[in-house]
Amino acid sequence: MSTKFKNLRNNLEDIEEGQFGLRNDSSSEQARSSSKISSYVLLFAFLISLLFYAGTKINFSMSDLNPIENIVQELSQPNEDLLNRMGAWMTEMGYGELTHEELIALRNEGVTATYTSQIREVGYTEVTTEQLVALQNADVSATFARMMKELGYELSIQDLIDLRNNNVTAFFTSNMMDLGYTMDELTKENLMRMRNIGVTHQLAERRMNEAGSKLTVDELIRYMISNQ
Numbered sequence: 202m203s204t205k206f207k208n209l210r211n212n213l214e215d216i217e218e219g220q221f222g223l224r225n226d227s228s229s230e231q232a233r234s235s236s237k238i239s240s241y242v243l244l245f246a247f248l249i250s251l252l253f254y255a256g257t258k259i260n261f262s263m264s265d266l267n268p269i270e271n272i273v274q275e276l277s278q279p280n281e282d283l284l285n286r287m288g289a290w291m292t293e294m295g296y297g298e299l300t301h302e303e304l305i306a307l308r309n310e311g312v313t314a315t316y317t318s319q320i321r322e323v324g325y326t327e328v329t330t331e332q333l334v335a336l337q338n339a340d341v342s343a344t345f346a347r348m349m350k351e352l353g354y355e356l357s358i359q360d361l362i363d364l365r366n367n368n369v370t371a372f373f374t375s376n377m378m379d380l381g382y383t384m385d386e387l388t389k390e391n392l393m394r395m396r397n398i399g400v401t402h403q404l405a406e407r408r409m410n411e412a413g414s415k416l417t418v419d420e421l422i423r424y425m426i427s428n429q
Contacts, residue, residue, distance in 0.1 A: 279308060290314035294321065296330060303330075311337040319343035323350060325358060332358045339365045349374065353384055360389055367393035376402035381415050391418045398425045 279287075284304050291299055291314055299307075307313075312333045320328055320336065323346045328336075339362040346361055348371035356364070369392045377387055380402065400421050408424060409415050416424070 279305065287314045291317065294318065299330075307334070310334045316343065320346065323347050328358060335362055341365045345371055352378065354389075356389070364389060364392065368396045369393060373402055377405060380405055380409060382418075386418055394418070394422060398422050400425055 281301075284301050287304055287308075288299050288301075291297075291304070294314075294317060296317075307330060310333075312330070316337070317328070317333055320333065320343050323343060325346070336358065341361045345365065346356075349356055349361070349364075352371065352374055354360075373396065374387060374392060378384075382405075395418060404425075405416065405421055408421065
């Protein structure tokens with residue numbers, strides 16, 4: 202019995218030692234895990250601090266961070282052959298040797314060699330590149346300039362710009378003439394006054410039929426003001 206008891210006790214001691222060893226190993230593993238977590242936390246905090254510091258020292262351009270937009274802009278630019286042909290034509294018309302940058306700037310404003318040639322053909326042979334840009338911005342087409350000339354108007358570049366900025370069209374002007382209004386009545390100023398207040402040739406015709414005679418420009422404008 203004593204031998205069996207000794208063997209049993211030895212077995213128990215071995216088991217206890219094994220469990221104790223496992224507990225020690227588990228504690229060591231937990232300690233190492235906690236140490237790793239602490240290291241990760243410190244590393245993360247360091248990276249956040251570094252990024253914050255860098256952000257205060259470096260100014261990023263948003264355009265540099267948008268490569269897709271840059272690619273689209275590059276693709277929309279005219280090719281070199283087109284610019285060369287435009288430049289040669291502009292030089293032939295007396296605008297000197299324009300750089301590719303200047304030609305691109307003109308095209309971005311809607312000014313082409315064709316448009317320039319058409320405006321010059323109407324009679325504006327001294328038009329400058331700055332005036333061409335202003336004409337385009339005011340939506341002055343070569344057709345509008347040509348039609349107003351055909352109606353008998355001698356308009357400057359600025360006159361064309363002023364008329365279109367006030368929504369005057371050759372169609373409106375021609376129809377008012379068909380109703381019997383003369384160029385003395387349809388001055389640049391009167392055309393702009395009527396269009397600004399909303400006078401149309403249909404209104405002028407209707408009022409003429411109602412009154413039995415042609416109304417003056419001032420009467421048309423007063424009618425519009427009184428019937429807002």
